Amino acid sequence: MNTSAARASQLPPPPEAFHLRDAAWHQASIEQTLRHWDGRSDLWVFGYGSLVWRPEFDHLEARRARIHGYHRALCLWSRINRGTPERPGLVFGLDLGGSCDGVAYRIAGSRALDILGPLWQREMPSASYVPRWLNCHTESGPVPGLVFTMDRKDAGYVTGLSIERIVSIVRQGHGRYGRCTDYVLQTADALETAGITDRRLRAIAQALRHAS
Template sequence: MRDATWHQASIDQTLRHWDGRSDLWIFGYGSLIWRPEFDHLEARRARIHGYHRALCLWSRINRGTPERPGLVFGLDLGGSCEGTVYRIAGDRVPDILGPLWQREMPSASYIPRWLNCHTTSGAVTGLVFTMDRRDEGYVKGLSTEEIVAIVRQGRGRYGHCTEYVLQTADALDAAGITDRRLRAIARALRRPI
């Protein structure tokens, strides 16, 4: 876990090119779709290129334990990803980013990046949390069966890993976003053991 000083330094580094006034866009691809937990002026469906949604990060606190880890979503390299981009008011940025960093960056497993988020109303530059492949929690190459087994066993501070994955799958379906791999995982998780 990172402390408040580290979080603030990371926020300051990320915002070094922000003018301190303009509204800011944040891209959600996992739980931020169904539980953003911050006030926003607008939400748009958006697609980013160069990254895809994947259950690629061990969760040893929030959705699992060190002995029985779960998996959480990250944006891994390659492909594209549809999600939701949220516009937050410029004067609310300092209040919103602190709690957002505590939620998204507890162990610095993600790299905050500014990426083009393509919407039907045009592209916006959004803050996107991408997977740091050098992080010790990064995992790749798991089969659907392995993912399902890991997700089923995971339970942590925020509850069951299965619930987290199914809520994300349901939120994507409700938003009209197709993620075939996640749908296959969700179907397998809903089958009786």
């Protein structure tokens, strides 16, 4: 990527590039994601951001887990949950490369459809993520988990931001779920409590606290 393109990729897209998905789209996406599910077995969902400290769904079990091939990053402009079209914040996505530690939640097969509907509304308001089934490696062995990975083709995808730039963006963000700063700090604190080390996120959290 040349310098001008790199700079452009670090700027939020215009508001008209942001499109909400409706209930019919969510339902079709869920059906596509579950096309190989038998309709009875329990399902696992992998949390790496706010799902670590605010899953908002009933689960039978929670395990610390690691996935490979993706890493946690503040790589998605947020115009609803943690920002507005005029002053977007940033939220976490799973970007390509490396690995990521998080929490895998087991949900009852009998409750799966009731749980996944609200989960799609929360995680996929603008279809910025790609739902995938990935191996979640836990101390009790691997489990196939539903993981929301970053769609790099999405208009809201952003990469190459310095910690200073991230802190500046996060501090300005405030959306329907509250301040972007709170979201980032709560995620950092929840990971630390779970014994999960994310050095870059720790540096961002320290800078946010210092700037407050």
